[in-house]
Amino acid sequence: MNREKMAEVLEKIALLLELKGENPFKVRAYRQGAEVVMSLEEDIVGLAKADQLKGIKGIGEALRDKLGELAKTGRLEFYENLIAEFPDTIFDLFDVQGLGPKKIKALYEALGVDSLEKLKRACEADEVAKLAGFGAKTQVKILEAIAANEKFADRFTLGEIKPMVENILDTLRQHPEVSRVSVAGSYRRAKETVGDLDFLVATRQGARVCEDFTTLPEVDAVIACGDTKASVRLKNGIHCDLRAVTSAEFPFALQYFSGSKEHNVAIRSLALKKGWSLNEYGLNPTDRATARPEVNEEEDIYSALGLQFIEPELRENRGEIEAAMENALPRLVELMNLRGTFHNHTTASDGRDTLEGMVEEAMELGLQYLGISDHSKSSVYANGLDEERLLQQVKAIRELEEKLGGFRIFAGSEVDILKDGSLDFGDEILAKLDYCVASVHSIFNLDEATMTERICRAMENEHVTMLGHVTGRLLLKRDAYVVDHARIIDCAAATGTIIELNCSPMRLDMDWRWWKRARDKGVLCSINPDAHSRGGLHHLGLGVRVARKGWLRREDVLNTRSVQEVEEFLKTPKGAR
DNA sequence: GCCGTTTTCGGCCCGACTGTTTTCAGTCG
Secondary structure (H helix, E strand, C coil): CCHHHHHHHHHHHHHHHHHCCCCHHHHHHHHHHHHHHHHCCCCHHHHHHCCCCCCCCCCCHHHHHHHHHHHHHCCCHHHHHHHCCCCHHHHHHHHCCCCCHHHHHHHHHHHCCCCHHHHHHHHHCCCHHHCCCCCHHHHHHHHHHHHHHHHCCCCEEHHHHHHHHHHHHHHHHCCCCEEEEEECHHHHCCCCEECEEEEEEEECCHHHHHHHHCCCCCEEEEEEECCCEEEEEECCCCEEEEEEECCCCHHHHHHHHHCCHHHHHHHHHHHHHCCEEEECCEEEECCCCCCCCCCCCHHHHHHHCCCCCCCHHHCCCCCHHHHHHCCCCCCECCHHHCCEECCECCCCCCCCCCHHHHHHHHHHCCCCEEEEEEEECCCHHHCCECHHHHHHHHHHHHHHHHHHCCCEEEEEEEEEECCCCCECCCHHHHCCCCCCEEECCCCCCCCHHHHHHHHHHHHCCCCCCEECCCCCCECCCECCCCCCHHHHHHHHHHHCCEEEEECCCCCCECCHHHHHHHHHCCCCEEEECCECCCHHHHHHHHHHHHHHHCCCEHHHEHHHCCHHHHHHHHHCCHHHC
16 A cells, blocks of 8 residues: 555545535545645655544544555455446546536436446437537537547646747737736646646736637637636647736736645635635635735735745645745745756767767856766666776866866766666776766666665765666656655765756656755755756756755755865765765 | 534635526536
């Protein structure tokens, strides 16, 4: 039993109760329970096993018992009875745009529809349109939604949709009737993947702007279009909403639609305590209210509630509101703080650009130093360097550096962590490098304890400056290999090993949820693009956003330091850094 | 089912949009 499985059971119970027409608040309680299970800092499975869930907000007596049973026996009778009432394939129906519990229930009871396949056939046989509450248009929309689901992925990585978001923002800014523009939602909060996009505009001509939005070249299908809201599906399949509000409403709408839902629930209840009812249009006095604060920007809303401004990346209800009350929010790292970066590849292994090309791009970006760390010999698939080629590369780096004068190139290696935790190069070779990134690139299927031990052993090596991509995850493609993050963070703290924030768009690894803990234990971060081409260096901005989401400050990140400081750091023995 | 500075019962966010209705239910965020 693990955290994910526990949350999934609660999530599925919520759906099944909805199908049965249960009290919506009970449904919500299960859904919130799933949320709590996923976001709790402590080891929820261990706590559940030991009957120590008491006092956790959102987990009451009933959920406590159910989680306890689940953790101890791996099963839950209540759930098994519930799930036996419906076929497993019925869950797929909830993914169809426009179908909710009531409609699914009707389809199931009247037509026996319990899978996507049966739904499709029922629509094609014109049976759905005849049902009460359904009609011809609904039937067409269901078929379209099924087709869209078959054709497209339902989530996108933050990195891959960035160019498109920038494009749409530019177009909206140029609209003559639009005065203010922003993207909101999980994209603005820098979640590693997003399921949809939310755009917000200030205008007096909502209907017209909404209409124009639906004719953008990126739009594939229009789902809805009214006076204040338009909803479309873009050609790459992503769902995209536009909200049009007045300029006075804009800060409220921006706050509201940026979420997260959990953050907003907490903010609104705080507002109520102060005598204000907060929604997407404004701050309205309840009977206890004092004078209405002036709000022109989002910052003014937080300030009216007696809070420090909370950066969007932090709005996950993970302690940011409490910190803002005490004026204790960190000043987050910014892109302009970065002076260089480590973990980059060249044509020597599997990169697409030469050493000279990579350095040139780094200089263009205004960096003062660049770390080169090509793959080591065990990564045969990536043309990894053996000892001889590595030493040649070090020589080439020193020569290029000499020629450039002033720009520092750190010679390193991304050395493979072998199965037993030993390294692909011996200490005598590693000692000749300026630094070294150690990463796992093979044998991903070890159990958690063995994998964690393997990684910790590598970190104990004096020459390992930093740990590369902690879990090896490829977002939406390959799961993380299982590691005990808490132990790895402790080990990094104990050995003075840096943990990399790999900001390749597919990775964003270590996950943002762990950085605050690492920071509090004194572990240093290095924001590394894992660049395999000149363009790859541009992902540093993405890395900064994730670092911010992990509560990191400038001083928590190695590559905000100057060349001299980094040299000093690397010269100092690990234990003394 | 959860929660409590309206505290053990009675609330729990609510507004926009659509389609099928003839005044509203369902979905979505």
